[in-house]
Amino acid sequence: MSQQQGAGSARFGQQDVTVDRRETVYQGFFRMDKxxxxHPRFDGGRMPQFTRELFLRGDATCVLPYDPRRDEVVLLEQFRAGVIGRAQSPWLLELVAGMNEVGETPEQVAQREGDEEAGLSFQTLEKICEYLVSPGGTDEMIHLFCGRVDASRAGGLHGIAAEHEDIRVHVVPVAEALAMVADGRINNAAAIIGLQWLQLNHQRLREAWA
Known part of the structure; x- marks a missing residue:
């Protein structure tokens, strides 16, 4: 890295990538393109043409439901096929989440999924961040929020049967949820990022939302 080029600045941009050919190799609920x-190399040369498969999921929105009065979060337990074969249960504790549809804002997705997955309405939404899930192989971007809720109304079973959703709602004290991150019981990215953000912003949020 040159002295002129800092770690936080991008030397290249979208205009520097040349896509010579693009082919859809699978189209189902999701899409895969080849x-x-x-693209240019950092040494001034150019990378010879190569291929990559790209899993096209689009954007999604995740929300950590938080009740500042009770100091509790709402977590959803559901089955995830991507965990089959690993040394853990494929039923994970996660955040409220859903895919962004065309024409929807992330805030609209948050409210829709809060109702569908947990029977919750977010009184306030605070943006945490946006992050790329796994940019080496997918285009998915997560829009992550913390949402103010009344956790006393949360619980039960939810989900849309036609979409094969089977969701159990848990209301968990913040301290316990953070302990589950620390010991690995919660090990999915959105939940870890959301809960660690809440840990950093805990006092401020309780005062602002109380």
């Missing part, structure tokens, strides 16, 4: 592409 790309033939090239």
């Amino acid at each position: 790309l033939w592409l090239s």
Whole structure:
């Protein structure tokens, strides 16, 4: 890295990538494309053409429901096929989440999924961040929020049967949820990021939302 080029600045941009060919190799609920592409190298040369498969999921929105009065969070337990074969249960504790549909804002997705997955309405939404899930192989971007709720109304079973959703709602004290991150019982990215953000912003949020 040159002295002129800092770690926080990007030397190249979208205009520097050449996609010579793009082919859809699978189209189902999701889509997979194969790309033939090239781009500049940091040493001044150019990368020879190479291929990458790209899993097209689009954007999604996740929300950590938080009750500042009771100091509790709402977590959802549901089955995830991606955990099959690992040394843990494929039923994970997660945040409220859903795919962004065309024309929807992340805030609209948050309210829709809060109702569908947990029977919750968010009184306030505070943006935590946006992050790329796994940019080496998918285009998915997560819009992550913390949402103010009344946790006394949370609980029960939820989900849309036609979408094969089977969701159990848990109301958990913040301290316990953070302990589950620390010992690995919660090990999915959105929940970890959301809960660690809440840990950093805990006092401020309780005062602002109380």
